[in-house]
Amino acid sequence: MDLDVFERICVKAKDETKGNCRFGLYNWTEPTLHSRLNELIAIANRHAIPCGISSNLNHYYDWSLLKSVDLCNFTITVSGFTQKTYAINHKGGRIEPVLKNLVDISSILGDSPSYKNIQVRYLVHRDNKHEVSSFKHLCDRLGLAFSVYHAYYMPIDRMFEGLEGVPDGLDYIEYSPKLVRGAIGDYRTSKCALRDGQVVLDVDGNFGVCCVESPSAPQIANFLDTPFRDMQKARFASELCTKCIDQGINVLATYAQYEPQSVQDAVNSSLPFDLKSLI
Numbered sequence: 001m002d003l004d005v006f007e008r009i010c011v012k013a014k015d016e017t018k019g020n021c022r023f024g025l026y027n028w029t030e031p032t033l034h035s036r037l038n039e040l041i042a043i044a045n046r047h048a049i050p051c052g053i054s055s056n057l058n059h060y061y062d063w064s065l066l067k068s069v070d071l072c073n074f075t076i077t078v079s080g081f082t083q084k085t086y087a088i089n090h091k092g093g094r095i096e097p098v099l100k101n102l103v104d105i106s107s108i109l110g111d112s113p114s115y116k117n118i119q120v121r122y123l124v125h126r127d128n129k130h131e132v133s134s135f136k137h138l139c140d141r142l143g144l145a146f147s148v149y150h151a152y153y154m155p156i157d158r159m160f161e162g163l164e165g166v167p168d169g170l171d172y173i174e175y176s177p178k179l180v181r182g183a184i185g186d187y188r189t190s191k192c193a194l195r196d197g198q199v200v201l202d203v204d205g206n207f208g209v210c211c212v213e214s215p216s217a218p219q220i221a222n223f224l225d226t227p228f229r230d231m232q233k234a235r236f237a238s239e240l241c242t243k244c245i246d247q248g249i250n251v252l253a254t255y256a257q258y259e260p261q262s263v264q265d266a267v268n269s270s271l272p273f274d275l276k277s278l279i
């Protein structure tokens with residue numbers, strides 16, 4: 001994204017949310033591939049907008065560039081400790097640069113205020129639980145926060161497909177749409193944190209319906225040309241939202257974390273293992 005466009009987005013977002021906003025410089029993309037990532041974060045910092053990133057650490061990056069900026073969160077997404085296991089979910093990914101980057105991040109950013117906001121997110125599935133403890137051990141050694149999440153189907157088209165059966169190549173994912181829908185029964189909610197509390201903008205500042213939509217999905221309009229109220233109105237009115245809520249996919253995509261405890265318990269007890277037991 002162009003720095004000028006980004007700055008105008010900062011100004012508009014801060015104004016329309018009365019400063020109650022934060023930025024995540026990622027969705028389907030990899031922020032370390034942006035040659036001016038540190039400058040984007042610095043612009044958000046200048047506007048006092050909390051700014052975070054999420055990375056798969058598959059690319060070598062000059063982490064010293066991030067020493068002078070504030071990161072409200074820095075998520076590191078992993079799904080295995082050995083190449084064989086890592087490649088199951090991170091198809092085409094390489095674990096070697098991930099591990100090297102983790103060590104470099106700890107030595108280069110270890111004394112920066114943002115270091116406490118770095119969190120390794122281990123996406124758990126059927127075939128990688130045996131390596132969770134090795135990854136946690138490494139993070140403990142590096143003083144990095146570590147958490148486990150269920151890997152789920154991406155993008156939303158696969159989630160809908162998953163209500164009928166297991167799409168090709170996703171049999172290793174246990175947190176499936178069919179399982180979650182079976183667990184929640186007739187429970188539905190028209191609320192969705194992915195629509196009500198966040199919006200994704202593409203490289204030109206165009207917005208779509210939500211973050212689990214395919215990156216190739218047609219965008220609705222441009223954030224800079226659209227008043228906030230009209231943007232939300234268009235998103236709420238989208239066919240995709242209606243279908244998603246009708247099928248209960250918004251519950252799956254948010255890990256049921258905003259739903260009544262009984263619904264959360266139903267989802268957790270429907271899974272073949274308890275995430276918490278892994279760490």
Ligand SMILES: C[S@@+](CC[C@H](N)C(=O)[O-])C[C@H]1O[C@@H](n2cnc3c(N)ncnc32)[C@H](O)[C@@H]1O
Nearest residue numbers: 026027028029030054055056075077121151152
């Ligand atoms: C698609 S990633 C892109 C950002 C960055 N490249 C990364 O890998 O963190 C955006 C967010 O989705 C999460 N994510 C990626 N694949 C996922 C999956 N199969 N299930 C659940 N969350 C996933 C990641 O942890 C990340 O925070």
